[in-house]
């Protein structure tokens with residue numbers, strides 16, 4: 304039973320045997336009788352069958368498969384037992400596609416609850432079934448692998464499969480059992496819309512390829528744009544280095560620059576010296592600092608001009 308998170312509504316009492324013929328465990332918590340049967344009822348209520356082969360690799364507190372099991376939404380399968388529905392597995396051949404809808408509706412979805420780091424320990428030949436599938440590109444929303452592509456946990460993998468075949472409602476129903484869950488559908492909204500328009504595995508793979516190419520192109524043009532902007536913001540680099548050399552010779556002034564920040568006594572403003580490429584902490588992305596440097600440089604030039612004129 305999930306700790307204090309049992310959201311099950313009161314269910315009508317039924318036989319005290321589970322679907323496997325085992326006796327239902329009964330827990331007495333704070334005067335309330337909680338039975339495993341409510342879980343069984345929930346599974347019966349979920350619109351399709353969900354199953355997993357659980358290899359007990361993961362911390363039960365963080366394992367999404369185990370949580371689904373505690374909620375009675377998923378059934379554990381034995382090694383050697385095959386599954387008739389769609390099996391979302393790293394061992395899959397094709398990818399899940401909208402054409403899988405009927406299989407999902409009739410026979411359900413299964414996953415392999417194991418650690419990503421211990422996949423080689425999984426006896427894939429002894430589990431699985433006729434419809435083993437990979438998932439196309441998705442980004443994980445779970446706290447363990449947040450933001451990482453492809454490494455979905457079990458509930459995300461099942462939800463992704465349900466959503467691809469057009470059952471976003473079922474996907475959401477499942478994900479809502481996790482605080483972060485609905486975010487999975489939000490961050491993958493565009494991808495899902497794209498996959499929903501496909502038909503078979505090939506068309507999903509093509510959509511995935513187009514999407515990844517588009518992302519790469521956007522990344523490339525952002526990179527180009529940024530480097531152009533940086534060049535303009537830096538001004539004339541030759542001029543900058545000449546000036547720095549001159550500054551180095553003026554050793555008295557240099558002491559004031561020790562922390563790269565000093566105060567202009569005349570105008571009482573902070574002038575920040577932006578580190579150059581030779582400085583250890585130089586960061587190309589600090590655009591704001593570069594802007595301030597330009598302004599600082601202008602101020603400095605004005606000051607120096609003023610001094611020279613006075614000396615003249």
Ligand SMILES: C[S@@+](CC[C@H](N)C(=O)[O-])C[C@H]1O[C@@H](n2cnc3c(N)ncnc32)[C@H](O)[C@@H]1O
Nearest residue numbers: 366367391392393414415437438455456457460
């Ligand atoms: C490796 S387990 C990790 C489970 C995790 N410990 C949890 O809490 O859910 C995740 C399972 O989800 C399914 N899965 C996740 N991402 C997948 C993908 N890109 N392709 C196929 N199956 C995937 C597989 O069944 C995989 O074994």
